[in-house]
Amino acid sequence: MGRDKALLPLPGAQTMTFVSHLATLLSSVCREVILVARDQPQADLYLPHLPSPIRVITDLTPHVGPLMGLYSGLRAMTTPQAVVTAVDMPFVQPALLTFLLSQAQPDKVVMPMVDDVPQVLLALYPQSVLPWIEQRLREGRRDPRSLLALVPVLPIKEAQLRTVDPQLRSFVNVNTPEELSFYSS
Template identity: 55%
Template structure:
């Protein structure tokens, strides 16, 4: 979109100038005491610092500009919890119920917990065990950059769509913003929601 999505303003009357980053961090802090924001380089980290709510910690990729798999590795390395929810920054409609459910899932061996929507793995709204650090390091050494590559080498617990819909019937949690058209669709959806609430 020609702009860092983390710093886009949330298009809602009640948002009061809140960015995507600020909104998502506040939502996460309501459910867990440890929230990390991973920036790809020092310049991005400096921009994020201005918009970071109190209580969150900022981490910079160990090697800049190596893609989201490096971001995942850097975040898991810095976090203290054995299990971590990984969220893309452009998930403005993430359901608090869905987030709480992901956090509460019982630990089954060292599997990733990955939602499936339209049979597509949602690797940037998923739960990762910290024990996968060595596997991620090997993938990075091979030049891999996409978190989906981890699905080839790690055990996975798939979270079926029907289970997700019981918490978020329209699956709005998985809507992200990649294009101006996505942004317009988000504005329309939030406007419709707001009108429904005020009737």
């Protein structure tokens, strides 16, 4: 993208950024919302765009990647489950979040499957997976997908997801200037 995707203008609501939109959306369905930034300079960039009472933390070890972000967030939270979403998914639907939360199980990752691909950056993770994340990080892994080989997973099939998000808009990532332009027009 060439710039921080969290601070991109939300398609259809140019006065709102991706990060402010997602924080507001998550606040409407979750008791606790934690934004995990890579490091303190990134956290400082996000703070002016966030509604209260969003908590901003930084990766316990900066620049390790998304698995460290997941680990840092799960360690910081006070609830047993976390809806995890990437900041570059601006079309997450509230009904999908509510559905994922309704599927919570104490020791299983609730994993949406789209085209039979696990959607690791829009899923429900229990805090109980922390030991497995620690193991993967010790092994030098950075990708949340690697976790799926170790943890119990409750897969949510695409047909189930479509009952609450018929077009699966929640799973759209915006990764390039062309994609942002497409969705903004």
